[in-house]
Amino acid sequence: MEFKLLNKDFKIPVLGLGTWGIGGFMETDSTNDEKSIQSIKDAIDLGYTHIDTAELYGAGHSEELIGKAIKGLDRSKLIITSKVFKTNLRYDDVIVSCKKSLERLQTDYIDIYLIHAPNPDIPLKETMKALDFLVEEKLVKFIGVSNFSVEQMKEAQKYSKNKILVNQIPFNLSARNYDWKGNCSNMESEIIPYCQENDIIIMAFRPIERGFLLETKSILDDLSEKYNKTKAQIAINWLISKKGIITIPKSSNIEHLKENLDAVGWKLSEEDIDLLDKTNFGSPNV
Numbered sequence: 001m002e003f004k005l006l007n008k009d010f011k012i013p014v015l016g017l018g019t020w021g022i023g024g025f026m027e028t029d030s031t032n033d034e035k036s037i038q039s040i041k042d043a044i045d046l047g048y049t050h051i052d053t054a055e056l057y058g059a060g061h062s063e064e065l066i067g068k069a070i071k072g073l074d075r076s077k078l079i080i081t082s083k084v085f086k087t088n089l090r091y092d093d094v095i096v097s098c099k100k101s102l103e104r105l106q107t108d109y110i111d112i113y114l115i116h117a118p119n120p121d122i123p124l125k126e127t128m129k130a131l132d133f134l135v136e137e138k139l140v141k142f143i144g145v146s147n148f149s150v151e152q153m154k155e156a157q158k159y160s161k162n163k164i165l166v167n168q169i170p171f172n173l174s175a176r177n178y179d180w181k182g183n184c185s186n187m188e189s190e191i192i193p194y195c196q197e198n199d200i201i202i203m204a205f206r207p208i209e210r211g212f213l214l215e216t217k218s219i220l221d222d223l224s225e226k227y228n229k230t231k232a233q234i235a236i237n238w239l240i241s242k243k244g245i246i247t248i249p250k251s252s253n254i255e256h257l258k259e260n261l262d263a264v265g266w267k268l269s270e271e272d273i274d275l276l277d278k279t280n281f282g283s284p285n286v
């Protein structure tokens with residue numbers, strides 16, 4: 001596995017495990033619990049050490065399944081990212097949310113705790129003070145944000161004594177400056193350069209655009225043949241070739257988990273990175 005530096009003492013793998021849909025989407029779905037727990041265990045056995053989740057996922061059930069999958073394992077070898085949802089950003093709500101996540105995850109601390117998305121109706125100052133409290137209490141190691149613009153990152157940082165170390169954003173070959181789901185914009189032109197200049201890790205979510213990048217015919221087919229790698233591997237390798245970018249593809253399928261791991265440990269040529277940079281892949285709704 002390759003790593004990038006979250007801060008001077010903490011390395012984060014370039015590839016982690018996403019969990020949106022594991023245990024349900026907006027609501028809890030318990031129909032595949034045993035399989036889901038097994039797939040998280042498989043991922044860890046294969047070498048995944050960073051797991052991304054959120055209180056939102058499956059209305060908390062994703063965290064519960066992760067808690068069951070990691071029970072008995074050496075916690076210090078795992079990195080867990082979770083997120084407080086945008087409706088829970090009042091000072092007391094952040095603390096309650098974090099404590100509930102810890103309970104569901106059956107752990108004493110969350111490595112990286114993110115604000116899932118900005119909420120203009122709740123003063124950021126309150127939220128950041130609550131995140132500082134969680135760090136002080138050692139319930140959280142590091143803090144960050146998700147779907148934040150440069151202005152929102154700057155404002156958040158002003159209110160916190162802890163450095164914002166992560167911005168998790170929709171970024172992939174298809175979503176550059178425009179996210180068809182409307183989470184975020186200006187990723188390539190503004191957010192990524194700002195994060196790179198300020199030592200903020202970019203956690204790119206939806207790295208294969210939920211399969212869209214694999215379904216359409218594109219330059220990825222040619223590169224796939226050239227490198228003897230799958231289209232998913234090329235799309236992931238392009239992301240992690242960039243300064244400060246790591247990613248978190250979701251999979252519950254052991255073959256995909258292995259395939260995605262093999263997106264790491266080799267390099268696209270500068271020329272081909274450039275070619276991918278310049279290619280317009282369209283997006284799912286156009």
Ligand SMILES: NC(=O)c1ccc[n+]([C@@H]2O[C@H](COP(=O)([O-])OP(=O)(O)OC[C@H]3O[C@@H](n4cnc5c(N)ncnc54)[C@H](OP(=O)(O)O)[C@@H]3O)[C@@H](O)[C@H]2O)c1
Nearest residue numbers: 018019020205206207208209210232249250251252253256
């Ligand atoms: N902060 C935010 O607002 C936010 C928003 C969205 C997502 N996220 C995080 O980012 C993670 C990744 O995003 P995502 O799950 O939306 O999209 P994604 O990782 O781009 O795509 C996941 C989908 O692709 C399939 N897949 C994975 N690897 C594959 C491969 N090698 N070949 C073919 N299909 C493959 C998965 O199915 P199988 O399970 O069958 O492999 C799943 O259906 C999420 O799980 C979540 O943790 C964060």
